[in-house]
Amino acid sequence: MSGTMARANVLGRTLCVGSVAGSLVACGVVVQQAAPALTVEVARIMMAQGGAITIQQALKLTVSVVGPILLDQLTGATGSGGAVTQVGTKAVENDWTIVVRRKVGATVQNTGYKVAYAGKVHVITNGRTIQTFEPSKKLITIDAASDTPTTVAVVDSLEQPTRSSGKFRVLAAGKYTDFDFDTDKRSGSRKGTDLHVTLGGPSGAHGAVYANHSGEGKPTLSDCVTVRPDAWTTDFGKLNMRKPYCVQTSEGRFGTFGISSTGEYSYTMWQTASSLT
Incomplete structure (x- = not known):
C-alpha cells in the first residue's frame, strides 16, 4: 500500500495504512456516518x-x-x-x-x-x-x-446525534499516527488533528483536550459538555486509561474516546456546534 491515506466510506470496511517503506503503522475498522441533519x-x-x-x-x-x-x-x-x-x-x-x-x-x-x-x-x-x-x-x-x-x-436538544465513530490500532510509529476525529482522517501531524500517537503513547494535539469520566459506562454528551474546566488535559498520563473519557476536538466538537486493554482505540463523535466550529 502506498503512503497515501485511504478513506473508508463503507460501514465496517477494514482500513490499514502503511509508510512509503511498506511497514504497517495502523489498521482498524472505521465506521463513517454522514453528518445528521440535527446539530x-x-x-x-x-x-x-x-x-x-x-x-x-x-x-x-x-x-x-x-x-x-x-x-x-x-x-x-x-x-x-x-x-x-x-x-x-x-x-x-x-x-x-x-x-x-x-x-x-x-x-x-x-x-x-x-x-x-x-x-x-x-x-x-x-x-x-x-x-x-x-x-x-x-x-x-x-x-x-x-x-x-x-x-x-x-x-437546545438532549439528543446525541452521532457524527462519526471508529476503531483502530497503532502497530508502529509512522506517518499516519495523527487522527482527526472531526473529519475521520489519518495524517502526518497536519493542522486540526486531535490525537498524536508515538511509541510512548497518545497525546492531545492542536488544542484537542481529554477528561476522565467519573461515572459508570461510557460518558454521555451531557457528561462531556459539563466537565469541570480544570479537568481537561492533553496529557494521557493524567487519565484513567481503563475507562472511556470525554474529548473536545480541535474544532470544538464533543465525543467519547477510549483505549482497550488490547491497545485498540475507539471513538464516537457527536454532532455539536460551538464557537470553535
Missing part, C-alpha cells in the same frame, strides 16, 4: 475555583455576562441544594436570563447571563442535573454554591 447547539459557562469565568459561545445560542445580581431584585428567584428554579418574568423575545449562585471563598456571588435564543432550552449542571425550560419561562436560577470549579451548559 446540538452547546453554550458553556465555565467557572474556575478562583472566580474567573469563561464563556464558550454556541453558533446560534449565544451567552453574555450581565454582571453581579442581587437575588432580592428577582422576585421569587431562589435556589438551594443544587436545585434549579424557573420563574416567569416579562422579558424581551429571544432573551433568557440565567442567574448562577455560587460560593467563592467566604462570599456568595450571583452572576447573571443573557441567553439569546427563541426556543426551549435545557440547562445541565454536573452532567446529571438536567432541567428543561419552555420559552414562556424567561428566568432561570442555578444554585452552584461551591468553591470548586463548575461548568453549566445550555443546549
Whole structure:
C-alpha cells in the first residue's frame, strides 16, 4: 500500500495504512456516518475555583455576562441544594436570563447571563442535573454554591446525534499516527488533528483536550459538555486509561474516546456546534 491515506466510506470496511517503506503503522475498522441533519447547539459557562469565568459561545445560542445580581431584585428567584428554579418574568423575545449562585471563598456571588435564543432550552449542571425550560419561562436560577470549579451548559436538544465513530490500532510509529476525529482522517501531524500517537503513547494535539469520566459506562454528551474546566488535559498520563473519557476536538466538537486493554482505540463523535466550529 502506498503512503497515501485511504478513506473508508463503507460501514465496517477494514482500513490499514502503511509508510512509503511498506511497514504497517495502523489498521482498524472505521465506521463513517454522514453528518445528521440535527446539530446540538452547546453554550458553556465555565467557572474556575478562583472566580474567573469563561464563556464558550454556541453558533446560534449565544451567552453574555450581565454582571453581579442581587437575588432580592428577582422576585421569587431562589435556589438551594443544587436545585434549579424557573420563574416567569416579562422579558424581551429571544432573551433568557440565567442567574448562577455560587460560593467563592467566604462570599456568595450571583452572576447573571443573557441567553439569546427563541426556543426551549435545557440547562445541565454536573452532567446529571438536567432541567428543561419552555420559552414562556424567561428566568432561570442555578444554585452552584461551591468553591470548586463548575461548568453549566445550555443546549437546545438532549439528543446525541452521532457524527462519526471508529476503531483502530497503532502497530508502529509512522506517518499516519495523527487522527482527526472531526473529519475521520489519518495524517502526518497536519493542522486540526486531535490525537498524536508515538511509541510512548497518545497525546492531545492542536488544542484537542481529554477528561476522565467519573461515572459508570461510557460518558454521555451531557457528561462531556459539563466537565469541570480544570479537568481537561492533553496529557494521557493524567487519565484513567481503563475507562472511556470525554474529548473536545480541535474544532470544538464533543465525543467519547477510549483505549482497550488490547491497545485498540475507539471513538464516537457527536454532532455539536460551538464557537470553535
